[in-house]
Structures are given as structure tokens and as C-alpha cells.
Amino acid sequence: MPTIQVALDVPVPRLFDYDAPQATEQDVGRRVLVPFGTRLKTGVLWAIVTEPGCAPKQLRPIETLWHDVPALSPTDLALLKFCSLYYHYPLGPTVFHALPPGLRRTSGWKPPRRLTGSRVLPCQEEPPPLQLNAEQQQALQDILQTANRFSCHLLHGITGSGKTAVYLALIQAMLHHGKSVLVLVPEINLTPQLEQHFQQQFPQTTLLSLHSGLGEKERVLRWLSAQEGSAKVILGTRLAVFCPMPQLGLIVVDEEHDVSYKQQEGLRYCARDVAIMRAQQGQIPIVLGSATPSLETWLNAQRGRYQRHSLTQRAIPGSTLPRIQLIDTRHTAMEQSLSAPILQALRAQLSQGAQSLVFINRRGYAPILRCPQCGWSCPCTHCSTRMVVHLRADQLRCHHCGRSRPIPSHCPQCGSAQLVTLGDGTQKVEEQLQAHFPQARILRVDSDTLSSPAQWREARNAIQQRAVDILVGTQMLAKGHDFPQLTLVAALGGDSALYSTDFRAGERLFSQLMQVAGRAGRSTLSGDVLIQTEFPDHPLFAFLMRQDYAGFAQYELSQRRISGFPPFVHQAILRAHSNRLDVLEAFMAHAHAAALALSPKPPLTLFDPVSALMPRRAGDYRMQLLLQSTRRQSLQDFLSLWEQALPAPAQRRVHWVVDVDPVAL
Ligand code: ADP
Ligand code: ZN
Ligand code: ZN
DSSP states (O other): OOEEEEEESOSSSSOEEEEOTTOOGGGTTOEEEEEETTEEEEEEEEEEESSOSSOGGGOOBOSEEOOSSOOOOHHHHHHHHHHHHHTTOOHHHHHHHHSOGGGSSSSOOOOOSSOOOOOOOTTOOOOOOOOOOHHHHHHHHHHHTTTTSOEEEEEEEOTTSOHHHHHHHHHHHHHHTTOEEEEEOSOGGGHHHHHHHHHHHOTTSOEEEEOTTSOHHHHHHHHHHHHTTOOOEEEEOGGGGGOOOTTEEEEEEETTTOGGGBOOSSSOOBHHHHHHHHHHHHTOEEEEEESSOOHHHHHHHHTTSSEEEEEOSOSSTTOOOOEEEEEEGGGSOEETTEEHHHHHHHHHHHHTTOEEEEEEOOOOOOOEEEOTTTOOOOBOSSSSSBOEEETTTTEEEOTTTOOEEEOOSSOTTTOOSOOEEEOOOOTTHHHHHHHHOTTSOEEEESTTTOOSHHHHHHHHHHHHTTOOSEEEEOHHHHSSOOOTTEEEEEEEOOHHHHTOSSTTHHHHHHHHHHHHHTTTTOSSSOOEEEEEESOTTSHHHHHHHTTOHHHHHHHHHHHHHHHTOTTSSEEEEEEEEESOHHHHHHHHHHHHHHHHHTOOOTTEEEOOOEEEEEEEETTEEEEEEEEEESSHHHHHHHHHHHHHTSOOTEETTEEEEEEESOSOO
């Protein structure tokens, strides 16, 4: 009588045993319907065991063993197991997170009548491939040399250097050998553009995109098409990293530095890191592409763990990098958010019928208190970070060590009474532009105005057909879009990042400004970039003006090393929330005591519980506890022991999760 272990979407770190007389080893990885309490639940048959955890009599029989779709392969299961262990997230919910929603239901999968999966365009000739330049050719060759084993490549190419052409050549080589390729992109809005471009290159190949914007059935169809091996190229956002692909020969992660690869709730995985693990398990190469790699990746390349390939020139002959100019807002006439030189440059662009982009950095950084007279900005006396304004509590708090002090009325350094809070607040820029340039065709691009791929497609067409004079946008516009007509970029509102408590804020600002500057002058028209700042002397700008990523990385890494921040340490944060503050505090005290009882020693450091950056959200109180170590394994070992001393993740009114390799405090 076989007993099976089933992974269920239940937040406890264990599997559930059932009786399944009909199950064989071939059924491992299939979905099953099982009784759970008084209801039925869908699970995944994880393993067949000979020794059940309880007496056979007590085992409940399964309801159904589904054969509607192929089973997950041992390779797929191994990747999920790794994710569960590495991210300290229960196995069942991990498995369910990976499945498309259409396969999580308690009813079996019924394919729709009309199949839409395939997109093969019949009888079309492959266009002649781009003639790669010397650097592209070198990168291609070096990467292909590792085609049959695991190796991690960093393709570091300035904006417009033609990284995509290298990906395409790699894909072509893989397809030629009967392999399939997974390409991850950070942003759902980038998929239609790329999908079209890739499909034109490989008209005979089934190429599918996979992202959360698809309907439930469509997403399952595409997933199955990849699993059967008929879709040879999958182009997807982070969730696609779990898509089964039996003949996978290569993974590409474009814009590898992008934070949207990190899932910020539930299973807090980073798709780039999972992709690296997947490549390692499958013994295949992986290519991480970026103009501004994450410092984690850069350090790995420096240490020789990743192979670095550089593209140092713009690929289109005659195209050059844009000129970058800083505007010191302390000594410039301002009209609300916009400085006179920017208004002037926009006016000149309009009179020439040229296209401009106004980029607004409006990331929700924590508010910082600052003295404009002497530059004081409230450093924590015990950490190399700044304290954060908590207006309601009338306190400044350090989110690293938990120290706090009352908000001062005068600057402790120079006595000035004009302390200001730095934060965002440039949402009115569109209106201001409209007031200045009533005739201009202005298009605002952010997640509020363009939520669907269709809206985005329309906007992109308008931009490309020059039906737009001034684009106003946030992060969304900074990523890999190609707008050949764009010749002026004006960037506003990045200053709060320079004085953020988040030690990664500088890295992000640099990368964003490099990316957005890279939108200008991508074809043979040359481009100009104007950056407005109150702190033109900040070292970040010196590197930016020279478009010197390597110099910036070296500077930033030396700062991180001194301060003991990642990538020189590895971090994990226990995040908990509850609608009752006393319950939450008791839980955190318990968790802290449990950690202390394990007597953490160097290289491991345990910090005190603190309230979260946003201490209350949606009515829930939120707290966190930071752990870090210079050695990844010691952190992992500690987490494994520690979580055994914690109650189940969603009990007694407290919800908690471990965030391994957090990207935000
Ligand atoms: P990146 O992704 O590195 O920013 P892209 O891959 O978008 O750059 O390439 C920028 C532009 O250069 C595209 O228009 C592309 O068609 C063109 N391009 C790429 N490689 C070459 C090449 N070898 N010769 C001519 N043009 C190229
Ligand atoms: Zn501190
Ligand atoms: Zn001062």
C-alpha cells in the first residue's frame, strides 16, 4: 500500500501523508486532490514513502490523482526544494507559488477548445543575422565555449552597446543544437517589444512570453507548451524562472540588477539568484546582462566567480553616449520643480520638433531630516546610516540598530532652526509642464496611467511615431526601451536617495540615472542629459558625468566594505506583522530570545528587533529583526535552527516570514 507525501499550500514546514494505492514512482510531481480537514485541497505528490509518519490506519486516502498535465520532473522538484531551503519558506507554499494559478485549483485542468499556444509564423525566412562587432563576437564566442557546463557570465555593456544582439546570437546557437532558452526581463511592459523583435529573428520557432498579465488559461497553456518542449524560447518576468523546460540549454537574465527580480512578499525569492541555481543544477551557462550590474554581481565577477565580458561602444555606428550636465539647484532660478536651464532646453527641443523625456525619481524613500545651512542630516551615532523621521511618534529612529531620539527643533551642529525633511513630491511635474508649454503634446508614463500591456503598446507607438513631444515618467521609462527620436533627458528628484537610510539607494540612483541617460541619443542623433540636484559635489555625480560604472562600483564597494554592508555581509530579516502591537512585540521578544539562546557568534551578528520602516501598514503593526554574517553558510545554518524555535508562520495572530538577501530594509 503506497503512502505518498503531498506538498500542500499550508503555511507549515512539513509535507502531509496520504494513502494512494494507485500511485507509482512515475506519478511523483503530479497534482493530487486530497481531503484536508473538512475540505478538499490540491497538492503535489512529492514522494512515495515506504515508512509512513503515522500508523497506516490513520492515513486518509487521496481523492484523485490527476493525469491532466505532465508531472513536474525531478529537476523541477529539486529547484523548488532548493528555494524552500534557501529562502526558509515552507515547501508546500513554495511549490504552489511556482505553479500557474490555473493549476492550483481544486478542479482539474480543462484546456479551452480553441488553442492559442503557438505563434509560429509559417514559411518565413529567417532574416540575415546582425553582423556582430568585434566585442559582441568575442563575448558570443567566450560564452559558447561554456555551452555544456555551468558557468555564470556577466555581459557588461553600456546602454545601446547591443547586448540584445548577443542574446539573439546565443539563442540561435542553442536552437541550432536543439536546446531551449529562458530569457528573463524585469518588466512586463518590455515583453511585447522584445517578443516581437525575437519572433522576427526566429520565425520558425515557437517563442512565448510568460508573465502575470496573461489570462489564467493562457498562462497554463504557455507553461504546458514549455514543459512539453514545444516552446523553445520563453521570455518572461521573474515568475518564469520556475517554468519547466526539459531541454533548457541557456538562461539569460537581462537588466540583472533590477530590483523587480526580487519578490517582495510570500516567497521572497530573487529570480536572478534562482536562475543561477537552476543553471548550476542543470549544468548550463547563464548570462547576466546589464549596463550597471548589481554590486553583488560585480563583486562576483571581480573575484572570478563570474566571467565578465565587456561591450564598451555603442553598437550603431556613429552613435555616441549622451553629454551629461548637472544643474545646481541651489544657485539656479527655479519655477517650482523645474529649473530655468531645463525649461529652456525643453523649449529649444519643442521649437525643433525634437522629443524629450522628463524623468522623475519618486521612489518612496524614508524621510530624512536635513539642515540646508550646514548639511547635517542626523547620522546615527552607532551605525553608518541616517536616522529616519517618524512624525507621529515625534522621533528620529535608526532602522539599523533601533536607537531613537526626539526630533530636534534646531540643528545640533549649527543651531539653524530651518531643518527640512527630504522626501519625494514631484508628482505635479506634468501639470507644471503643461502650464509652461500649453501646445506641447505631453504623455505621462507611470503605473497609474498605463496599467495594461495594451495601453503601453499604444503609448509606445505614439512615442515612436513622434506624436509625443515630452514624456514624463518614473522608473518604468528608465528600463531598456529604445526610443530612437529621444534626444533630451531631464532628471529631477533624485536627491532624497543620496541621503536615504537605505544603503542601496546610491547604487539605485546611479543605475537609474545611467539607464535613463542611456535613453537619449540612441541612434545617430546625439543626446543631452540634464540632471537637477542640490548636491552636485556628491561623488556619485563625478562617476555619472564620466559614465564610469566601474569607478562608481569601486567607490561604492569600498564604502560598503568599511560599513560592513552587503555584498560583504549576507543578510536575512525576520519580518512580522500583527493587528495587535502587544502580540507582535511579544512574538519578536520571543524570536529574539530564541535567537540569543542559540548563542550567535562571529561571523554572525544578531541585531535587536525594531519597528519596520513603515511601522504600520493596512492596520497591521510591523516589526523586523536583522541577522547578518560574513559567511553565507553560517547564516543559513543559524536560520535553520532558529526557525525550529518559532511558531508556525501564521498562528496566534502574528504572521512572519524570513527575507533572505533582502533588497530593502
Ligand atoms: P543594449 O540592450 O545593450 O542597450 P540594444 O541591444 O538595444 O542595446 O542595441 C542598441 C541598438 O544597436 C539597436 O538598435 C540594435 O539594433 C543596434 N545594434 C546592435 N548590434 C549592432 C551591430 N553589431 N551593428 C549595428 N547595429 C547594432
Ligand atoms: Zn543605529
Ligand atoms: Zn546645521
